[in-house]
Amino acid sequence: MRRxxxxxxxxxxxxxxxPGSFDPVTYGHLDIIKRAAQIFDELTxxxxxxxxxxxxxxxxxxxxxxxxxxxxxxxVKVEAFSGLLVDYAASRGIHVVIRGLRAITDFEYELQNAxxxxxxxxxxxxxxxxxxxxxxxxxxxSSVKEIASFKGDISMCVPGFVxxxxxEKFGYExxxxxxxxxxxx
Ligand code: PNS
Numbered sequence: 652m653r654r655x656x657x658x659x660x661x662x663x664x665x666x667x668x669x670p671g672s673f674d675p676v677t678y679g680h681l682d683i684i685k686r687a688a689q690i691f692d693e694l695t696x697x698x699x700x701x702x703x704x705x706x707x708x709x710x711x712x713x714x715x716x717x718x719x720x721x722x723x724x725x726x727v728k729v730e731a732f733s734g735l736l737v738d739y740a741a742s743r744g745i746h747v748v749i750r751g752l753r754a755i756t757d758f759e760y761e762l763q764n765a766x767x768x769x770x771x772x773x774x775x776x777x778x779x780x781x782x783x784x785x786x787x788x789x790x791x792x793s794s795v796k797e798i799a800s801f802k803g804d805i806s807m808c809v810p811g812f813v814x815x816x817x818x819e820k821f822g823y824e825x826x827x828x829x830x831x832x833x834x835x836x
Contacts (some may be wrong), residue, residue: 688727747777
């Protein structure tokens with residue numbers, strides 16, 4: 652109750668950034684987004700515009716897909732960023748980064764990134780890890796793209812509207828593989 656009053660008055664507003672490539676967003680990402688949005692007052696899902704990588708979807712497409720996929724979560728916003736995460740976070744006045752951890756194989760890379768960001772920001776940017784739900788531990792955007800490229804079923808990995816867009820990118824008729832409904836767990 653006290654927290655609600657404080658929140659109304661504008662105190663204790665805790666904001667976080669969930670950065671990533673999201674090429675494309677998976678049910679694993681969406682699960683992290685939902686849970687982080689319950690912990691923080693405001694969550695910004697930030698899509699990296701990385702000139703060094705050749706993504707399947709443009710940054711605008713990824714932002715729009717994420718907006719559609721998170722449209723029912725009131726305290727989530729989606730935007731693109733480029734450059735260093737620490738600079739972007741500082742420009743938004745945000746001090747917390749969310750990252751999902753699937754397995755021990757993620758840990759080393761994530762630890763290195765978290766420590767680098769803490770160092771680069773002079774301690775202003777901390778990383779909070781959420782462990783991925785077990786049922787999504789196997790999921791990655793790369794495997795979604797690989798499965799789809801071979802006309803495999805990705806309906807258990809991404810929402811139906813995302814699956815259709817992925818198949819279309821590979822020049823396949825959408826809706827032909829798997830049960831492409833919008834159901835999310
Ligand atoms: O979904 P991804 O590709 O694992 O996300 C990686 C991401 C976007 C979080 C990371 O590459 C990043 O923050 N890039 C921005 C550039 C930067 O700040 N690099 C230094 C971090 S060590």
